[in-house]
Amino acid sequence: MMGRRKGEVVRSFLLTLLAIFVMFIILFPVYYIFVVSISPGSTLATTEFHLIPRNVSLDSYREVLFGFSGSKLSENFTGTIEGSAHVQDGRLYLLEGTIKGEVKYGPFTGLVFEIPVKNLVFDVSTDVNAQGQLKGEVKGLFILTRINDDGTVGFAIMRNVELKGGTIEGTHVSGPMEKYVVARNSGTLRFTNIGKFVNSKFFGYLKNSLIIATITVLLTLLFVVPAAYAFSRMKFFGREHVLYFYLMFTQVAGGLGIAGLIALYGMIVKLGLYDKLPVLSFIYAAGSVPFNTWLLKGYIDSISPDFDEAALVDGASYLQIIRHVLLPMALPGIATVSIFAFIGGWTEFILASLLLTEPNQPLSVWIYLLLGGIGRGIDWSYFAAAALLFALPVFVAFMLAQNYIRSGLTVGGLKE
Template identity: 75%
Template structure:
């Protein structure tokens, strides 16, 4: 019997390990993809232990992708050989040095060679000589080469604010764009690398959206769960069941619901508003989370409520001072589910938000075709793992609450 039990235990352990391997293998594989060089991805071989390991994909996700567009006002200096004729300043050969600042801090430094640039100036006679002056304008960078030179950029709205050409004061505005291709140099400071990254902007949107979803969900769900668990009113035994079944079964109405929801938000002026979308997420999760929390509150002895009522407590005080402390595992479970729903939802976010307000879930989807050089799989894999990291950490920190919140409500004394 003992030998039979040992064999059975070993077999069950082996099966459990096999199932765990099948579940975790996609995660491990996407991790190996994220640490491989781009050149090694064009192969049909599965390399379980990568031979060439690099963190370039994570660096590009966190500190900026070189194919992204950067745009900012700059100030700098221009110097070179110029001539002034008939109210026009002709810069024959020169150099423009500028910096782009974010607040008081420098983010980008660049230097580009210039030739054949024409400024309109006020007054002055025909002279020729060396130009040294201060300039300002808009710097648009769309590509950086591997050697640090500018792949492609546009300098526009340039104004020569101060300067002298052989003693003649000049000022004015540029007549055309200055286009830079594969020339000059660009340098990002540490701050500039973060500004260049799209990751932190989308991360901020996701955190705002998920946090608001959690807060609104708890505001709706906690009183509702208490009412369904403790209070007696007409239809109490049927309303929640019907609402829960309707929201879970009526999936065929999804497209019609999206059209109606889009029209309502546009009419109310709430399109492209993160709080409005968080409200939609919270209301959509109310039935399931109310059902979940109600089951947990049912397991709490109602004698505590009656004792508080005898002491003169109101229903609000009972919820705040009695229910919340005792139902903390159930509330934590609801909060985590609400956070995951707001963090990972894709369809409504892509429909109801424009690019600047979209969360990370939409941004990661756009990486499959919007990077500019096809699908950069190691970049995509790194972004996907960073996107999943907050949810994983939350589960690890709150696993005891989740376990008790999901199981205690199903037990009866």
């Protein structure tokens, strides 16, 4: 008896070690990406790897969440202009000076800049000749496409610049500028925290992903719940074969690959639905209906039909049965379907890259496009941080709904 118990302990210990080893193999890539994300200047080409990084830095996460990184900013600005100038024949000639401006988002300042300028010409409403130091207020459109590592403006353009009001040796001047101002590797610029948040590419793509995934979940539930109830409870001709055929058809259609994408693209463009986020969600939801209907039907089958019959006797309609009886009791199955639909809408990138333009593309496409920097000095710390942040919502959703998912996948509904 003692030897048998000892053998069971040894067996349990060995199985535990095996489980730990398997989990280590499965989770090691995730841990490796995490180490890369918090290691400054790390690359996958290094010959060394430390399980515990020597230098820890959150700069990559800060850059992903609140970095500009070359995306285009185009916003109205207000500011001041100072410099040596003279007025002659209704024109103000600014020989050399500085424009100090700021971009606001509502009442909050998003960024401030200071750019040296020279040889600017304004059309002003005065014929009085004067010269001296110009001081005035300006407004216009500030377009920024690059910031240098040292904080200087890499490339920016100021368009539609207008001198709202100013003085030069007692002469009041105002008027529009003839040209636009180009700033290349000159001047300084500073984003505030509000500006970093608003202009972060990550949050823009995150918004698109949330819209697509949320609409996908809602549409999936709208189609799947009634369909699963009908297949589980109602008797109609071909009930035993329709869902099998539907599943088989979607698998065959999925195998068409590029031909299917071309046909889908042509149809979307012909209908004028190109670059519409809800359309993409509708496609995702339609593609997931067969599998999720099958999944939810299996769970509803495990719920006793006596509840439905009791509700019918009390005068409830089928919609009331679904809402007040089925939904509360089938919550684990519905949660499982919702998670699968959310993951499908969150992670898909082929259709998203094909049917959406860059401003409307989700995080999945942005993450994929980051890989385009391979061979051209991609920042692997930046990529690793972006990849982990992209995976975080799915992880959180699984953690919050894990009990429902476990019950939904094991078909643990109420039984007679």
